[in-house]
Structures are given as structure tokens and as C-alpha cells.
Amino acid sequence: MRILLLLISLLWLLAPTCSWSYDLLIVQSQRSPAYDEVLRGFHSVAHFSARTIILNDYNEVDLLRIAREENPIAIVTLGDKALAASRNVRNTPVIALMALSFRPGHTGHPAMTGVEIQAPPDRYLSLFNSIKATRAGVLCGSAGSSAYIRQAKKEAPRYDIELIKRVVKSSRDVLGQLESLSGAVDVIWMLPDAVTSSGEAADAHFLFSAKNKVPVMTLSSAYLASGAAFALDIDRLDIGRQGGEMALALINGAAISEIPAQTPRKTTIRSNPSILRRFGIAPDAASLGNIQ
């Protein structure tokens, strides 16, 4: 009897330790097939011990307390909401995936890395070359996208492209700033950031495109149906793999500072043939092949 009581007490004491022992805390903004695809890629790298929290399932989640009590090796965030929630967890490394607001160097977190959502600027610039555009207009609404545009501007001359930037302070300025680009650009590069990411801002881009017969380049093929001419789609499975590789490195003992942020390795160019035909655009197939 004494032995039985001893066993029960031991189990009671060890049970919490056994149930919450994991390496990674995966924080997901919401349930989405796109995030599931990313996670499939993530788990294809290694068999991670992880706990997943979906923020939209709860009214409020105290990630700071969870991280302090459960002490995971790293937090993997999927989406902007998850990224914003993880910024307070200062002592745990964060791997940011699928977040528009994630820009290396502008994370505001001491131990954050991840995969950017935007493809490297040279891929867009190459695409502009393929349609023989020399003047590209872009709206800039946040510090993150400013850095990206600065990088793009730096590379633009190499592609004989003049990048014309307009700064917007709020989404209500989008229409006006776009109007200022009328006749001055051959293509509009729609960069998503905190200011220009709304549906109305996107609508303003496509309205400008229709009025001025200027094609719009976007980051998702979801915009093709709304009026975009081209989309540089990211490969979500591969982004998951990139994140998985980062997590594996952290588990294996690498320091977060040794793991730099990455851009998407694989992208796919998609276009809307109707819009191309209407605008009389015939992309150079060879150039397109190089981009992919």
C-alpha cells in the first residue's frame, strides 16, 4: 500500500513536467490552409517537439507567462498578429514567418530572425526588364518598406530602371499619390506595408492601372483577378522549410545572432493574360525564365 501511494505521488509530481516539455512554441495568428502549408514544410525538416497556439481561438493569450513557465527553445510565429504578440517575449528567440511587418533590422526584438514575405528586389527589377519598363512607381508607407525600397533603388540602375517613390502617411493618401504618378511611370510596383496593405489601397492601385494603362506588379496571385498584371508568388512550403532549418539550427545550439533573416528562396511569376493583352504587353520569356 505504501508503495502504491508512493507511485501515485511521484506521478502527480512528474506529470506536469512530462506534459509541457517541448522545444518550440508555434504561435499562429489564425487557422488557415496557407499556414498549414507552411507548417507542413516546417515539420518536413525535422520531427520537432512543439506546442501550437492559435491566437484567434482565444480572447487573450499571455505568451510572456507561457514562455517563462514552459521555457521553449524558440517561438515560431505565423502571421503579423502572432509576430506582434511575440515581440514582448524578449528572452526567447523568435522565428517570424509569413508576416508582412517583419523586416530584418526593424524587428524591435533582440532575438528575432525569420523569412521575409517579399522576394528580393532584383527579381522584381528583372521582371520590369522583361516587360521593357524603365520607370517604376512605388508607394512607401512604413519604415520597413523604406529600407526595402532603398535597397531596390540601389539595385535599380543596374537594371536601367528609374524607381519613383511616393511617400504616403495614411491610406487615404494612396489615391492622391498614385494620381501624381500619372504619366510618369511604366509600371506600378505594389509593395504591401502597414499603410498600403488595405483592400481599398489595392483598389486604388488597380483603378490607377486601368485609367492610365499601367500594369501593376504585386506579391500575390490573389490580386490577378482584381486587376494586377503580374504577381510574384512565394512558395509557402519552402518558406516553412526555411523556418524549419532555422529552428533546427537553434535546437542544435546555434545562437540566434548566427542565423540571419532570409528572403523567400522560391517564387513563381503569374500574370493576367487579359490585362497584358489589353495593355499590349508581351513579356520576354527568357527573362521570365531567369526570374523563376
Added chain:
Amino acid sequence: MTVTDRHKRFKAGFSSRLFLIFTFFTGIISIIFVFIFITGEINSYKERTTEKAHLLASLLAGRATLPLFSENIPELERLAREILATPAVTRITITNHENRRLLDIASPDFTSKQPVIESSVQVLTTSSTPSAETALLGGTFRPTGSAAPLGSVVVAIDTSDRGEAIRSALFKTAGIAFFFWLAVIAACYPILQRVTRSFNTLIGGLDTMMGGNFSTKIIIDSDDEAGRAAQAINRLAAALEERDAENRNLQAELVNAMKLEVQQERKQIMAKLIQTNRMTSLGLLISSIAHNINTPNGAIKLAAQHVAASWKDALPILEQVTEEEGDFTLGGLPFGVAKIEIKGATESILNNANRVQRVIHDLRTYNVGERSELSPGVSVNQAVEEALTIIRAHGRQGEISITPTFATNLPLITGNQYQLEQVFVNLLLNALQSMTVGKGAVTIQTEFSPETSEVRITVTDQGEGIAPENREQLFEAFFSTKIERGGSGLGLYISNFIIGEHKGRITIEPHHLCGTIATVHLPVTL
């Protein structure tokens, strides 16, 4: 025919009534149609105007999404003026998401008193274009906050022309309805004339038949309901004509039969009248006889009394002569015998004279039938005895025995003794007459029933009885089965009347062996 007559005939005519009713109801239906149409037109005008305002507001809201988003007032004004150019649009108001009025423009002729219909449409951000975050997730997710309104658009449409539009619609509809009504009644009259022609023919034929002329045939010129009715009426008229002829024949036969019956009845009545007259003559005869008998009878009685008184005076003298001179003969008899015989003879003369007087008195009393008043203290037994006296005096008893049985404790009743005697005489005579062979026995019995407090007088005979078919008519006047034997048919009728006056009743039943039992029930007190 005067105009008034024609008017009356027109109003009373079937086709005219149909025409008037049809005209009236067509007019009512036309008015209702106009009313319904105008009501619908008013509602439709309101719906159309509201719909137009909503449509224009929706159109403007669709166009103004981006200008409103960027609060581009000049662009908003340009778009609003395009809509304002639409006829009847008088005012356009655009507000932003904070409900701040960005634009309020009106047509030049707009006044605040103008009646308008307004439609407000919210400008929403729910465009088909996804946000960047949604696009990254494949465009399948749409954040819940994406339907936040950017503002609203209000379009006002002038409705001051509504009255004019409704008046115009009213005139048009009323005009159409009026011409429709005129066309209907113009077509209706000849149609009704044509349709009711067979009916009019039928009515004309019926009018002729109503005058009693069933030989007239209605002309059948159609196979409709009226034509079929005319056929039926023709057949009915033929049948009626036939029945009429039969009725006339039957009536003639009936009249002949009634004449014959009346003649026979007249004969019977005459026979009864003759009998009654004979009875009356008999009464007069009896009165005459009574008078002629009473006079000599009175002389006889007086003479007998005188003889008796004389004999009474002469007897002591004659007895003294006998003592002195010895017996002598008187009227061929020795004095000793003769004095007894003479005394008996005088007494006999007086007794018989009294008897004659009484019989004559009774006959007169019976014949005169006087004294119909009812009085107490009447002895039923005495009335029966008197009746028996009359019957015996009647002399028609023959070999039939009459056996009276009198109750000793019979109470006196309230009544008329002479009338009761007449009743009992009638019953006894009926009993005697029923025994046609002239032999048999008749009993008459009196008794008192304490239970019902009535006196019963029962007359039983051994006669031929009463046929069942005659029992219902026994108490009817002038009903008799012995008319040919001198019966008057009044005996039981009068007896029943008399007993009814005494609050009693007469029952006549067949005897269980043979003959009849007649019972008179008389209450002791009325």
C-alpha cells in the same frame, strides 16, 4: 301605349332588368378597377421613386468608394453632379465614416419645402480586392472588420410631380374604363335581346295559358333552357287540357250522383217529417180524446158518488124494511146479497173512473211535455213506474214480459221526473221494438252506486241487437233502423239530450248473449 306604360313595361321586362343589372355592375366594376389601379399607381410611384433614389445612391456609392476613402472632395463633387443631372434628383449629400458632411449639393430650383423621397446607402469597404494579408493567405480569408463603412450617400428625388402624375393616370384610366363600360353596354343590349328571345316567347305563351287557354302551344325556336322549358310547358298544358276534360265529366257525374242522393235523402227526411207530424197529430188527438173522455168520465164519477151517497142513505132504511118485513129481492138478488154487490159496484165505478182520469191525465202530461225545469227530490223508481204504466197502457207489449227491479235504498235526485219518464219510455219502447218476434223478456233495474254517487237505470232486452256499423250513429237525430215500422229517429237523440241536461250519460252496449243493454247514469246531485 303611353310612354309611362312603355317605361313600366321596360322596367318589368326580364331582359331589361338583366340589362340594367349588368350595366350597373359593369359600371361598379369599372369604378373599382379605376380605384384599384390608381391606388396601385400611387404605391407604384412611391416604390419607383424610392427604387430610383436607392439605385442612384447605390451607383454613386459604388463610384465614390475610393474618392470617399481618400476624401477627395473635388472628385466626389464631380461624381455627385453627374448624378444630380439625372431628372428629378434634387439633392445629394455625402458623409464620411465619422458622419461628417463632406458634400451637400442641390439642384438650382431646389427648395426646402419641396416634397422629396430620400434614399441613403452606406459606402462600404467590402471590395472584391483582398488586403495584402488576405492575399498572402491565398485570398480565402476575409477579416471580419473589412465591412466597416467609409461613409454614406443620400440621394433625394423630387416628388412634387406626383399629384400631376396621379391625376394624369386617373384621367387616362377613368377614360378607358368609361369607354369600356360604354362598349360593354352597347354590346350587351342586343346580346341580351338575342339571348332572352326564347325566354320572351315562353313568357308570351305562359301569359296566354294563364288566361285559361291550354290549347295554345308555345313556339319552340331554340334548344336552350327556355326552349326545353317551353317543351315541358306544352306537354303540361296538353296534360292539363286532358285532365280538365276528365274533370268536367267527373263533375257532371258527381252532380248527377248528388242530385240522386239529395232526392233519396229528401225522401227520408220527408218520411221523418211525416212521422213527426203524425206524432204531433197524435198528441192533438190524445188531447182531444182526453177532453172527450174526461167530460163523461167526470159525469160518471159524479153519478157514482151520488149513487154511493144515496145508497149509503138508503141502506139503513132498507135494512129496517128487511127487519120489519122480511128479506126481499133487489135487481134479482136477495137484499142481503144485493146490498154488498151494489156497494162493490159503486166503488168499482168510482175506482175505474179515477183510473180513467189518471190515465188521461198521464197521457196529457206526456203529450204536452211541459215542465222542463229540474227540481230536487225526484224519485227515479217512481219515474220508472210511471213509464211502465204508460208502456202497459200503450198496449204493444204483447207476449213480452217486463220485469222491473227497484232498489230500496235509491236516493232522490235533482231532475225532471216527466223528462226522465220520457227517457225510460223511449228505452223500453226500443227494447220492445227490438224483439221482432213479439216474445221475450225485458228487464228494467234501478240501483245506486256509492262509489260514483250516481243512480243507474239499466234496460236489458233479448232483441236482435245493434249492428256494429250503426253504433256510431245511435244518438244522431233522425237516425232509425225502424223508419218503416214507425220509428222517428228522435227517441235516443232526445233521450241523450235530456240525460245530458241532467249531467248524466247513456251507454248502449250489446249483451254478451243476445240483445242490448242500455244504461242511464244519473248523478244524485248536479
